[in-house]
Amino acid sequence: MDRILNGKEASKKVKERVKKEVEILKEKKIEVCLAVILVGKDKASAIYVKNKQKACEETGIISKTIELDENIKEKELLDIIDNLNKDKKVNGILVQLPLPQQIDEKKVIDRIDDLKDVDCFNVKNIGKLVVGENCFLPCTPAGIIELLEQKKIDIKGKHCVIVGRSNIVGKPLAFLMLQKDATVSICHSKTSNLEFFTKSADILVAAVGKENFITKDMVKKGAIIIDVGINRNKEGKICGDVKFDEVFEVAEFITPVPGGVGPMTIATLLKNTVFAAKIQNKL
Numbered sequence: 001m002d003r004i005l006n007g008k009e010a011s012k013k014v015k016e017r018v019k020k021e022v023e024i025l026k027e028k029k030i031e032v033c034l035a036v037i038l039v040g041k042d043k044a045s046a047i048y049v050k051n052k053q054k055a056c057e058e059t060g061i062i063s064k065t066i067e068l069d070e071n072i073k074e075k076e077l078l079d080i081i082d083n084l085n086k087d088k089k090v091n092g093i094l095v096q097l098p099l100p101q102q103i104d105e106k107k108v109i110d111r112i113d114d115l116k117d118v119d120c121f122n123v124k125n126i127g128k129l130v131v132g133e134n135c136f137l138p139c140t141p142a143g144i145i146e147l148l149e150q151k152k153i154d155i156k157g158k159h160c161v162i163v164g165r166s167n168i169v170g171k172p173l174a175f176l177m178l179q180k181d182a183t184v185s186i187c188h189s190k191t192s193n194l195e196f197f198t199k200s201a202d203i204l205v206a207a208v209g210k211e212n213f214i215t216k217d218m219v220k221k222g223a224i225i226i227d228v229g230i231n232r233n234k235e236g237k238i239c240g241d242v243k244f245d246e247v248f249e250v251a252e253f254i255t256p257v258p259g260g261v262g263p264m265t266i267a268t269l270l271k272n273t274v275f276a277a278k279i280q281n282k283l
């Protein structure tokens with residue numbers, strides 16, 4: 001079991017630190033508050049939002065959830081964001097994705113004040129990340145780094161192979177890993193000879209969204225495996241992108257799904273919300 005990278009346990013340590021920081025801010029009469037916007041009735045999104053609310057409660061952060069009808073017009077949603085941007089009591093704003101098709105996701109994300117963009121999704125914050133300026137940390141990528149660091153796994157000089165090039169995980173993770181002096185390869189659906197890359201990975205990150213995508217024969221013995229996937233299998237059970245049982249046999253360390261990367265994503269969100277409260281109060 002020592003070879004399992006337990007995100008539930010690692011996230012508890014982050015939450016303890018966050019809780020202490022929230023208490024210190026309370027002593028200075030600063031209440032930390034995160035606003036979460038949920039549009040529509042997507043079941044998975046509703047669960048993610050509930051988990052975020054619960055984590056806020058555990059750490060003393062006020063969570064304000066705004067549930068909106070799936071037919072909401074883009075303009076109405078943008079107006080709500082404008083009001084939250086102006087609201088001095090709100091430190092962080094998160095719009096749960098995906099959004100219904102009538103809404104331009106990019107426009108919505110970029111409308112969030114960059115000092116309240118605790119997801120680190122908007123263009124300004126991603127730009128800061130790329131050039132290495134101090135800013136919010138992208139939640140899933142930074143959660144992965146924290147998980148590795150808690151286990152004292154050094155990524156300096158390692159070949160990190162990321163399968164998946166999304167704006168939320170693959171791309172920002174590549175830049176964070178580069179900052180930590182890793183050598184990074186990003187693979188995707190059009191990569192020729194994917195196995196050549198995955199087999200050369202010291203650290204392999206699967207962020208594909210396909211059950212059982214990474215099999216034992218694609219992995220180097222002793223590699224570290226990070227599974228970002230959250231899929232539902234035929235039996236309705238949550239599973240990742242990695243065929244866990246067989247890859248576990250060859251990996252040095254591996255994240256489970258659930259209980260691996262997911263809790264670390266939320267832990268980073270909490271850290272970012274506290275950071276937002278600090279910079280907005282010039283601390």
Ligand code: GUN
Pocket residue numbers: 094095096097098119139140168265
């Ligand atoms: N949908 C899936 N993951 C995320 C996330 O990390 N943040 C937001 N806002 N939406 C998501």
